Amino acid sequence: MGRIPHRPGGPWTGIFLAASILGSYLQPAPAQTPTPVTIVLTPPSPAVGGGVSLAPPNPPQDFTSCSWYRSATADGNSQILTYNPGPPPVQTNGLAHTGRETAGLDCSLHIAGLMLNDTGSYTVQIQSPTSPVLTTVHLPVSASVLGSCLQPAPAQTPVTIVLTSPSPAVGGGVSLAPQNQPQDFTSCSWYRSDNTDASSRILSYFPGPPPVQTNGSAHTGRETAGPGCALHIAGLRLSDTGNYTVDIQSPTSPGLGTVHLPVSASVLGSCLQLAPAQTPVTIVLTPPSPAVGGGVSLAPQNPPQDFVSCSWYRSATTDPSSRILSYFPGPPPVQNNDLTHTGRETAGPGCALHIAGLRLNDTGSYTVDIQSPTSPAVTTTVHLPVSAPVAPRPGLSAGAVAGIFIGSLAGAVLVGVGAYFLYSRCRNETPKETGAPVLVYENLPPKAGVGPVAQPGSPPDPSPMYQTLQPRQQDVYEELKK
Known part of the structure; x- marks a missing residue:
């Protein structure tokens, strides 16, 4: 076959040009590739029993969520948690969550009570419309002595713990407050024993912001952590008597301390002195008749001035499964949300509970439990x-x-x-005046000589005497009066 002649400006030039233009439109837009970043471990050499933070530096300002995985991939079966910045911030736990992991505002992952089997790869996936992130880091967890490449970890500073009140009794509350804790502490964990055995862990507290509390296997629903790593226990029982240990994690000066908590019966507490009288506390609703779609405030009246915490429950009891939130006045004030928190409840000064966007199913009993170091716990229901x-x-x-x-x-x-018609009719029935004279009748005496003449000595005539009525003629004067 002969060669197709090529002429400048021929039909093939137009075909090639059209194909080139069409190809430019049909090419897919470049996919947004997740940016790899370096995750920083704090401390850099975590050890068993301690804690660690895995923080991606400078996460995108517009990130919508971040998810952490206990693997080198973003496999759903290995998901630890997903964090949404809110407001309010929300953490959703995944299949690989052990109860010791919490997320921070900067997408960081905090792990408390480290174990050797926590060693492994951890992946973070940060969702962002402009610059998503997907990266993996290896977490090495070593035994305390072998940590930091055979270099000893920083010596743990002995921690003194103060009880408030000093003689706690059944039914009351107590605060266990570490003294002079390091300013740069990253977490603290409380244990119901004289050691840091994971099975006796009550809770772990991360100062944030925001502050986060994760409960352990020894948590009874009556323990909360507050600023300064303090442990608050409400509704004390005799079985709460025992040793309590705090493990404070800090990159510069970790601390460890144990204290014995004696709980006595109410009458025998404080050297046989009676516990202080409990001030009655009532709860006032504002407005008093809340309606669907509106808001309401449940404000305790006359709460203890030195209260250290208050918890609200969506029930007539302080059952932990019905707890909405716990509030610590600070400074700074801290609110920890719980199982029955719907995202519409906030706590305010004075232990008040504010509920927005009311629904009919919000109707019911609400109980507040107020803890004070100087007076018994206050529990009131409304x-x-x-x-x-x-x-x-x-x-x-x-x-x-x-x-x-x-x-x-x-x-x-x-x-x-x-x-008007009635009035006219009445007037028509009244005699009208005419020009004719009105007849006037007068009485005239009987004329003499009329009738029989009475004889002298005869009795009077018994017949009545009638006078004649006769029309009287009007005189000229009366005519002129008219």
Whole structure:
């Protein structure tokens, strides 16, 4: 076959040009590749029993969520948690969550009570519309002596723990406060024993921001952590008597301390002195009749001035499964949300509970438990009635108002016309004056000589004497008076 002749400006030039333009439109947009970053471990050589933070430096400012995985890939079965910055911040735990992991505001992952089997790869996936991140880091967990490449870890500073009140009794509350804790502590864990055995861990506390509390296997639902690593226990029981240990993690001066907590019966506490009288606390609803869609505040009246925490429950009891939140006045104030928190509840000064966007199913009993180091725990319940909003009665339209006015006016006119006709009729029935003279009758005495003449000595005539009525003629004067 002969060669196809090529002429400048021929049809092939147009075909190639069209194909080139069409190809530019059909090419897929470049996919947004996740940016690899370096994850920083703090401390750099974590050891068994301690804690560690895995922090991606400078996460995207517009990130919408971040997920952590206990593997080298973003496999759903290895997901530890997903963190959404909010507001409010929300942490959703995954299949690989052990109860010791929490997320921070900067997408960091905090792990408390490290174990040797925590060693491995950890992956973070940060979702962002502009610069997503996907990166992996290896976490080495060593035994305490062998940590840091056979270099001894920083010596643990002995920690002194102060009890407030010093003689706690059954039914009351107590605070276990470490003294002079390091300013740069990253976490602290409390144990119901004289050692840091993981099975006796009550909780771990991360100062944040925001502060985060993760409960352990020895948590009874009555323990909360506060600023300064303090442990608050409410509703004390005799079985709470025992040793309590705090393990404070710090990159410069970790601390470890143990204290014995004696819990006595109420009557025998404080050297046979009676516990201080409990001040009655009532709860006031504002507004008093909350309705669907509105908001309400449940404010305890006269709470203890030195209270250290208060917890709200969506029930008539302090069952941990019904706890909404716990509030610590600080400074700074801290709120820890719990199982029955719906995202619409916040705590305020004075232990008040604020609920927004009320629903009918918010109706029910609410209980507050207020802890104070100087007075017994205060527990008060209030019933919250939530009513459906009252539909406003439809107002009269302008046409209806005008119709009523016109009808009233017409009725008034008809009444006036009827009254006029009645008045005219009454006047027509009254005799009218005419020009004819009015007859006036007068009595005239009987004329003499009329009838029989009475004889002398005869009895009087018993027949009555009638006078004659006769028309009287009017004189000229009376005519002129007219």
